[in-house]
Amino acid sequence: MSNQSSQPSPVAPLAARERLMTEPDLGAGNFLDHAIAVNPHRAVPFAYSHHTDHRGAVVLRGHSLLDLAVLRDRYAAWYHANGVRPGEPVAVVIGEGLEPLLHFLALTALGAVPALVNDAMRHDVMVRYLNHVGVVGVVADDTTRLAAAYRQDPQRRPRFLALAAEVQAFDADASGGLPEVYPYRHAADDVVALIHSSGTTGTPKSTMLAHRQFWDGKQPRMVRFPAEPYDRLMSLMPHTHAGGLSYFLTATLLGLPTVVMADWRRSVVEPVMEAFRPTMVASFPRTFVELATGELPVKGAAKVHSWFNTGDSAHYGHIRRLVRLGERPAGLIRPWLLPSEKAEQPALPGSQFVDGLGSSEMGMALFGQVTTPESVRDDRCVGMPLEVVRRAAVLDADGEEVPDGVVGLLAVDTPSRTPGYWNNARLTSSFELAGYWLTGDVARRDTEGRFYHLDRTVDVIDTTSGPVYSLPIEEVLLADCADLVRDCSVVGVPGAVGGGQLPIAVVQLQAEAEDVRAEDVLEAANKALAGAGLAALAAVRIARTVEEFPLGPTGKVLKRELRTRFATLFTGQ
Template identity: 50%
Template sequence: MVVHSFSSHSYPPSAAVPLEARRRLFADEDLGMGNFLDRVAAVHPAGDRPFLWTVARGGSPEQARPLSVEQLVRTRDTYAGWYHAAGVTKGDPVAVYLDDGVGYFLHFLALSSLGAVPALVNGRMPAPVAADYVARIGAVGVVATTGHLAALRDAGLDAGGLLWCADAAEIPAEPASGTALPGVFPYPHADPDPVMLCHTSGTTGPPKAAMFGHRQFFLGKRERLLTFPQAEEGNRLLTALPQSHSAGISYLMTATLLGLPTMVMTDNDGASVRAAMDRFEPTVVAAFPQTYVELAALDLSGPGSAQVHTWINTGDSAHEAHIRALVRYGRRPDGNGGHRPGSRFIDGLGSSEMGMALFRKVSEPESGDYGRCVGTPIDIVEEVAVLDDAGRPLGPGEPGRLGVRTPTVTPGYWNDSRRTIQSSYSGYWLTGDVVYRTEDGRIYHLDRSPDVIHTADGPVYSLPIEEVVLTDPVVDDCAVIAVPDPVAGDQAPFAVVRLRAGTPAPGSLLDTLNAALAEAGLVPLRGVTVAAGPDEFPTGPTGKVLKRRMREMYVSALAGSGVS
C-alpha cells in the first residue's frame, strides 16, 4: 500500500477543480452518478494531484493513502476488468461487504462503469442478516473481506446460487496481462438506469434494498459544484460517514467533482475521528449522529477543531445536547473577512429512500430553535404533507405521517415491487416519520412510526422525551421505548440511558428525569435503566439505536426486571 506522511498543510492546492471547469460540469445536462468520474477527469487540469487521503481500519492518520482523480480512474478500470472477466454485465447486482472505508467507493465506480449494480453492504451488518440480504437481492456474486466471506459461509450463504465469491484482497490492484474491458466502456447510463443499491438501517425490520438511479441520485447535488466549500478557499473535508451508505458515496462524489482535500475514515468512532481531526485540521466534518454522540463527550479543544466552521449530519436528526456541545468549537466567517468563535451544525433529516437529506436546519452557538425542529424542506422538494392514517392532510400542529413529493425519491426497492407501491400514497413518499408542521412551514420530528408508544391515554412520542432526558448532565445518550404496562394493559414509556464515562448511576435518576419532563409539559417515564455496556444499548450497522431489539430486551421491565 502507498502511504503518505500527511500534514494538514501539505495538500497540493492545484488538486482543486478550477471554477471554470466546475461551471462546465454544472452545465453538463448528462452529468450524473454513473459518469461523474470520467466527466471530471476530462476537464481537470491537475488530475494527477492527490485530493483524497484514506485511513485504513485501525490505521494512523499520519500514514494515510493518497488518491488522485487519475488514480481513481486507473483503479476503477482495473477492478472493472476483473469484474468483466468474472462475467459481470449490465444489470447484474453484485454485493460488496467490506470493513468500511474507501473500498466501497472504488468498487462502486468499477461496477457502475459496467452498467452493473453494486449492492453495498455495511461491514457492521451481522453475517446472518447480510447473507439473507444478499440472497433476497439475487446477487450474482459477492466481494468481501476474508473475515466477512468466512462469516457469510458460516451463516449459510448459498454459494450455489452465485456465480462466484471473491476475497477483496485477491482482486488485483494492477491490470493483469490480457485483461480486457467491454467494447463499450464506460457504460453510457441513461437517466433511469440503476447505479447502486444501498440498504436501509434495519432498525424496524430486515434491511431493504433501496435503488439509486443515474439521474435521480444526482438531483439536488449539482448545485454543490458551485456552492459547497471549495478547495481553493482552504477548505478540508473529513468524512466519517459509513462509506457503504448512499450518503458516504454522495460526499465522496462531491469531493471528486471539486478536488476538495478530503480525509476518508474507516473507523468512525469518536476517538478515531478526533485523532484524525488533530492531524488533518478539517474545516468541514460529515458524519452520522452516533459519531457526534461520541465526539460531544470528548474534549475537542486544540488544533483538530480550531478550523471547523461546519459540522454536517445526515440520516437521523441529531440531539440538541450533542449539537450544543459541538458548536462551541471552531470558528465561523463573520461576513467581514474575519471570523467569530463557534461553528455551525447543519442537520439534515433524510433516509436512504429520500435520495438525500430533504430537510435542513442550521444551528449555531446562539441558536434556540430546537425541540426536535428539523427545519424546512430544501428547494428540490416539490411538496410536503402531514397525513393521518387514512391519508387525509392534517393542519398545523397536528401530528401525522410525513409525506414528500420530490424527484430525488428512490425508484423503489430492488426485487420488492409490492413494498415499493405500499411506500407511497397519492404521489407522496411516506418516510415512516411522525411529525407536525407549524404555520410557517417548519417541521418538528416526533418519532418513527414503529416507535410510537401507545399508552392508555393516547400516543406518546419518544423523541421529545429523549431531548429532555439528554439535558441531564450525567446522561451521555438515551433511547425511550415502549414497554408493556402491566397495570393499564397498553404501553408505557421507558428509558434506557448511557451515562457519561466515570459517572456513577444516581439513585434518584427516575425522579430527576420526570421532574424535568413535567417542567417541559411531557408525560413521565414509567421506568429507567442504565445500560452497563453496548449489549444493553444495541445499535445497528450505521449507529442507529435498535429500538426494536430494545423492546424485546426490556419487555418485562415494568414487571420488576431491569428497572433502576
C-alpha cells in the first residue's frame, strides 16, 4: 500500500472551488483541464487504483491531476493516430476501475463521443447496441467474441477493434502526435458521452450526456461536498452509469482523495476499505446489500461518516444496519444533495445514508433523503428535489398534476436532464410530457413537498383490486422479515383468466435461515404486509442459486426475467 499519510492534501482550496462554480466554459468534456488550472496541489496524488499483490495484500496506486493528463494525452494520441475525429462515437468496453475513465478523458479531449459499455453485457445485446450507436471503433479488454460476431456481418464492422493493452503500450512519441487544437473546445451542447441503461426493463437505451448539461446542478458540490483534509471517497459507481462519471468529475474538481473500485463485491471491497479508510462510500444498492448482510465491516467503515446511494433508492432494512457504523465528526457539512445548510453538530457515533434518486437521463440524483441512527423510519421517501430542479411534479397520463397523496408519473423540469437518446428522437419524445421529463417512475408527493418513490412504471402490478407497487412490499420484507430475507424482488405475474396480475416475491434467504420453507416466508411476509396496510403476496419463491436471482450488468435484479420465469405459475399452462 502506498504511504498516503505522508502526502500533503490534494484538495483544492476553497477559493479555487468557488472559482470553478462560475467558470462559463467548464463542463463534462474539459473538467480535468480546469482542475489543473486552479488547483495548486495538481501534482499531489488523489485518484487511486487498487490491486492485490502475490501475498494477497491490497496495493493502492495514486495518480495526481498531472499524472492523469499525461495518461490521457498518450491515449488520445493513439485514438488520433487511428483516425478518431470530433463527433465520432467510439465504444469503450473495459472492466471497472480507473482505466475506462482515462479513455473517457482521452476521447473527450479529441471531441469524440465515448460510448461506455459495461463489459458484463451479453455479447449479442452488445453488438446490437454498438450497431445502433454506429461506433467507428471499439477498444476492449477482450475483442475475441466481438471480432467473431462481426465476421458474421462484416459490413457492420467498425474501423477498428483494438485491445485496451494495445492503447496502454502505445508509444505516443513515435506517432503523429495530437491535433493542432488540443484539447478540443466543446460547445455547451456537444455530446460528450453515451451511457446505456441497465437493461432491467428491456433493451439498453443510449442516453446522451452533453458538455454543459452534465455539469449543471453539480456546482454546489464545490463548496458543499465534504472535502476536509481527512475526507476520502470510495467510489463503487460503475463508469457506464452517469453516477460513476458524476462522482469522478466531482472528485477531480475537488482534488478529493478517491479510490475508484474495479469490483463491487464485498470480498474485494472490504479489504480495500480497510487499506484506504474512506470517510465516504458511493455505490449502487448492490454493494450496500452485501456490506449490510452478516457481520458488519466494522474495521473498514470505522471512519465512514456518509454513504451515498444513487439510482434506484435503497431499502431501509439495509440502511439501518449501515448507519450504525462509523462516526460523524463535529461540524460535518449537511449532505450536498440537500438545500444549503451547515449544521454545527457535535461529533456523533454512527453515519448518515444519503439516498439519492437519479438516473443517467436525469443527469444526477435530483432527490435526496438522509437517514441517520436517530431517524424515524419513512419507507420509500426520497425527500425533496434539489435546487437545480425548476419543477418536480406527479402527473397523470395527460400531463396534468395530480393532488398531493395521489400516485402518478414522476416528472422533472431541470437543465441537468439528458438532451435525449442517441439516434432515437421518437424514444426521446416519449419521455417528454407537458414540458417535463418523465423519469420512468411512479410516485406520490405529500403535503409538505416530500416525494415517495413507489415503483418503476414497467413494474407496477395490475391486480383486479387496482395497482400494487412492488417497492413498498420489498421494503417491508427486508425490514420486517430481516431474520429470514437477505434480499428480494417483487413482480407481478398473470393470475387465472380474468384475474389480473398477482404479486409474488422471489427471495434470497439469510444464511441462518437456509432451511426455511417458502410457505413459512409467505406467512411471515403477509403478516408484516397486513400490519403495514399493503397487499398480500400470492406466493413466495426462494432463490437458492445465483441463476435464480438474475442481475443485470449494473447489479440490479432483472425483474423482466423473473416475470417470464414465473409467467405460468398460476395459469397452469
